[in-house]
Amino acid sequence: MPTHSWGRIKGQEKDSKILHWRKDAFALSQWTGPVLAYGLGRSYGDSCLINGGTLIQTSQLNKFRHFDPETGRLSCEAGLSIEDLLKFSVPRGWFIPVSPGTKYVTMGGAIANDVHGKNHHRRGTIGCHIIDLELMRSNGEHLQCSLQQEEALFRATIGGLGLTGLILSCTIQLIPIESPYIDAEMIKTTGLGEFFEIDRTSDQDYEYTVSWIDCMAKGDQRGRGVFIRGNHAKGGDLRSYSKQKSPLITMPIDAPEFTLNRFTIKAFNEAYYHKQFSKLKMVRQGFDPFFYPLDAVGNWNRIYGKKGLLQYQCTVPTNKVEDLKQLFDRIERSGQGSFLAVLKRFGNIASPGMMSYPSEGYTLALDFRNQGRKSIELFHELDKIVIRAGGKLYPAKDALMSALTFQTAYPQWKEFERYIDPKFQSMFWERVSTRG
Amino acid sequence: MVDQSKLAQESNRNLRAKDKESEKEKKNPHHVMIFGASSGIALEFARPFADRKARFTLIARDEDKLKDISADLYTRGAKNVAIVCYSLDALEGSYAATKEIIKQTEAPDTVLIAHGILGDNDALMKSPQAMDLLFRVNVLSPIGILMALEEAMGERKRGTIAVISSVAGDRGRASNFAYGSTKSAISEFTSGLRARLLPKGVFVLTVKPGMVATAMTEHLPRSPLMASPKKVSRDIIKAISQKTPVLYTPSFWRLIMFIIRHLPEFIFSRLKF
Ligand SMILES: Cc1cc2nc3c(=O)[nH]c(=O)nc-3n(C[C@H](O)[C@H](O)[C@H](O)COP(=O)(O)OP(=O)(O)OC[C@H]3O[C@@H](n4cnc5c(N)ncnc54)[C@H](O)[C@@H]3O)c2cc1C
Ligand SMILES: NC(=O)c1ccc[n+]([C@@H]2O[C@H](COP(=O)([O-])OP(=O)(O)OC[C@H]3O[C@@H](n4cnc5c(N)ncnc54)[C@H](OP(=O)(O)O)[C@@H]3O)[C@@H](O)[C@H]2O)c1
Numbered sequence: 001m002p003t004h005s006w007g008r009i010k011g012q013e014k015d016s017k018i019l020h021w022r023k024d025a026f027a028l029s030q031w032t033g034p035v036l037a038y039g040l041g042r043s044y045g046d047s048c049l050i051n052g053g054t055l056i057q058t059s060q061l062n063k064f065r066h067f068d069p070e071t072g073r074l075s076c077e078a079g080l081s082i083e084d085l086l087k088f089s090v091p092r093g094w095f096i097p098v099s100p101g102t103k104y105v106t107m108g109g110a111i112a113n114d115v116h117g118k119n120h121h122r123r124g125t126i127g128c129h130i131i132d133l134e135l136m137r138s139n140g141e142h143l144q145c146s147l148q149q150e151e152a153l154f155r156a157t158i159g160g161l162g163l164t165g166l167i168l169s170c171t172i173q174l175i176p177i178e179s180p181y182i183d184a185e186m187i188k189t190t191g192l193g194e195f196f197e198i199d200r201t202s203d204q205d206y207e208y209t210v211s212w213i214d215c216m217a218k219g220d221q222r223g224r225g226v227f228i229r230g231n232h233a234k235g236g237d238l239r240s241y242s243k244q245k246s247p248l249i250t251m252p253i254d255a256p257e258f259t260l261n262r263f264t265i266k267a268f269n270e271a272y273y274h275k276q277f278s279k280l281k282m283v284r285q286g287f288d289p290f291f292y293p294l295d296a297v298g299n300w301n302r303i304y305g306k307k308g309l310l311q312y313q314c315t316v317p318t319n320k321v322e323d324l325k326q327l328f329d330r331i332e333r334s335g336q337g338s339f340l341a342v343l344k345r346f347g348n349i350a351s352p353g354m355m356s357y358p359s360e361g362y363t364l365a366l367d368f369r370n371q372g373r374k375s376i377e378l379f380h381e382l383d384k385i386v387i388r389a390g391g392k393l394y395p396a397k398d399a400l401m402s403a404l405t406f407q408t409a410y411p412q413w414k415e416f417e418r419y420i421d422p423k424f425q426s427m428f429w430e431r432v433s434t435r436g
Numbered sequence: 437m438v439d440q441s442k443l444a445q446e447s448n449r450n451l452r453a454k455d456k457e458s459e460k461e462k463k464n465p466h467h468v469m470i471f472g473a474s475s476g477i478a479l480e481f482a483r484p485f486a487d488r489k490a491r492f493t494l495i496a497r498d499e500d501k502l503k504d505i506s507a508d509l510y511t512r513g514a515k516n517v518a519i520v521c522y523s524l525d526a527l528e529g530s531y532a533a534t535k536e537i538i539k540q541t542e543a544p545d546t547v548l549i550a551h552g553i554l555g556d557n558d559a560l561m562k563s564p565q566a567m568d569l570l571f572r573v574n575v576l577s578p579i580g581i582l583m584a585l586e587e588a589m590g591e592r593k594r595g596t597i598a599v600i601s602s603v604a605g606d607r608g609r610a611s612n613f614a615y616g617s618t619k620s621a622i623s624e625f626t627s628g629l630r631a632r633l634l635p636k637g638v639f640v641l642t643v644k645p646g647m648v649a650t651a652m653t654e655h656l657p658r659s660p661l662m663a664s665p666k667k668v669s670r671d672i673i674k675a676i677s678q679k680t681p682v683l684y685t686p687s688f689w690r691l692i693m694f695i696i697r698h699l700p701e702f703i704f705s706r707l708k709f
Contacts, residue, residue: 064511066507
């Protein structure tokens with residue numbers, strides 16, 4: 001059965017291999033190439049897919065290696081999911097320093113995309129917290145990489161899109177928590193202006209900030225939404241929250257085409273916005289609903305039907321607010337709408353990763369139903385605005401950007417190429433590394 | 437807002453009660469012994485015991501795998517993990533090894549016998565060596581282990597021995613009767629041993645999994661009928677605590693195998709599955 005990415009793009013691998021043991025990977029040099037690792041396939045586009053060759057499934061490589069309860073340093077195999085990591089660490093009083101919006105990702109996948117979370121302004125990307133990683137290269141080299149040892153390869157592997165070799169294990173510095181709960185505040189915002197205002201004043205006092213934006217609202221109301229901010233709660237009982245639930249509902253099959261159209265999206269956005277009547281709501285909630293609201297619906301990507309969904313995530317520098325507004329206008333006018341639009345400001349903490357996506361600025365992420373040509377045209381227009389502003393797109397979410405767009409936004413890609421393992425290839429890299 | 441502090445107090449009290457319980461375990465941790473410890477099912481079986489600070493004796497033939505498992509179990513909280521590298525492919529060897537291991541580590545509280553090979557029926561029918569190995573690993577070695585365990589655990593008058601058989605042992609099918617008959621032998625052997633050890637306070641569990649997604653079935657297409665090793669191991673642990681003598685896991689296999697066992701021969705022998 002061919003593999004899919006989260007946006008339902010089909011992989012073209014000839015063969016696939018499941019890694020159960022670190023030692024299985026020692027035979028890497030003998031496998032027919034090209035090869036690519038596949039974690040939990042939570043990348044939307046084609047960065048976790050390969051054309052021909054062998055896809056290496058890593059999610060069974062999920063054993064712990066070591067934990068120091070004094071320092072909070074955890075070593076684990078690269079296929080361990082954030083879900084399993086948290087099940088282990090939360091009762092012990094530790095949390096993952098940076099988490100994406102789903103816990104169904106592997107550590108290897110998180111490193112390869114150098115993922116960011118709602119606390120980028122405080123802690124940077126996950127790569128900032130990786131102490132070392134164990135890398136297997138197809139020439140038989142088996143390396144321990146860190147800032148002290150094999151530094152260049154370490155930097156290339158963080159955000160290295162899975163192309164620098166196979167990550168077998170890693171050590172991550174966790175952060176201490178007193179409680180599994182988050183004290184969260186939801187503030188209804190009337191427009192972009194208010195978002196900027198609240199964002200500016202929240203940085204100091206809140207570990208986590210993010211905004212949900214209603215992209216269908218126009219004019220004065222453009223950018224209205226709900227600003228969400230929170231901190232780990234103080235005090236409480238760490239073990240009281242050990243019961244993690246599996247998805248409440250699962251979408252077993254692809255939804256029919258008509259499930260999502262402009263009107264249902266608009267109705268959804270309206271309902272979400274008005275769900276919260278008062279201006280400010282404060283709740284103490286478990287980390288699950290706070291960080292991973294979408295995980296409550298298993299396979300929710302299937303709601304978008306067989307053609308799947310496209311996600312657009314870009315960043316524009318902080319001083320390019322006009323371009324950000326243009327993006328909103330263009331999306332609203334297209335009428336192609338989005339179920340979810342998320343806006344967040346990245347801070348200025350630099351990642352060790354050479355190709356890392358986040359950099360200081362506003363990042364906007366939205367889902368689109370894949371409408372073929374119509375989507376391509378819209379995305380290319382958005383790309384133009386982003387590139388003009390000196391911004392970039394997130395490879396983990398991308399399926400459509402042109403080689404030129406990529407190469408303009410990531411000029412360091414040529415240098416990065418030197419570190420790519422010659423046996424590794426991805427559909428994403430084939431697409432964006434062509435020479436014009 | 438809910439009064440969090442009260443909730444916390446409440447559950448802290450519960451936890452203190454639990455801590456007292458585990459005081460006992462701390463002095464004399466539960467001893468889990470696993471044969472074929474590198475099996476996918478065995479690893480998932482071991483993990484919840486490690487969370488509860490058990491101590492382990494793991495037997496398998498591959499040292500690198502045993503070391504990685506041992507790191508995982510230690511990290512989760514295992515008190516001690518002893519690893520023994522040994523190829524479990526003969527009756528006398530497995531018997532002697534088990535006796536020696538028990539001598540050095542004491543009799544176990546819970547045992548899982550998990551090693552096994554599947555093989556390809558057509559290839560097996562053409563290779564006497566491969567057929568011989570299949571029966572040595574799947575049947576003779578477990579019997580040698582069980583003989584040694586009977587002595588040691590019967591003397592202590594407590595403990596559980598879980599042995600992984602298979603639904604394939606319920607009726608020989610054209611496509612995999614070689615493997616099926618090894619498992620049939622295990623099912624029958626453990627059935628009798630259960631009766632023999634019952635008065636001695638030792639519980640023998642026969643585990644019959646359907647298809648499980650492990651290295652053993654990696655070459656087969658993944659189907660909705662295939663269970664995860666986690667699900668299977670959870671079922672095994674539940675069956676141990678509820679003293680279910682024969683476990684079908686997942687449970688729907690009990691019905692499927694009931695039907696298959698009762699199909700009249702003239703129909704069954706025409707089915708090529
Ligand atoms: C609902 C949802 C919310 C999300 N929210 C965020 C967010 O807030 N922030 C964010 O940054 N991202 C977010 N993402 C994207 C997701 O975090 C990344 O795509 C992540 O990399 C997925 O991890 P994975 O294990 O599924 O890897 P895959 O998608 O399977 O693979 C991703 C890349 O990692 C490589 N890889 C995987 N394992 C290894 C290994 N062992 N060695 C070498 N390379 C490897 C693959 O080759 C591929 O290039 C979100 C995704 C979803 C579905
Ligand atoms: N998977 C299924 O669909 C399924 C269904 C029903 C029953 N079962 C039974 O479940 C048990 C566990 O299998 P699994 O599914 O977990 O598959 P697995 O991961 O392939 O485990 C089989 C184990 O047997 C070990 N083994 C094979 N020959 C050995 C030898 N000579 N000495 C020592 N160990 C040896 C293997 O060790 P190495 O790692 O060294 O190779 C491996 O760890 C087996 O008895 C199997 O028959 C499985």
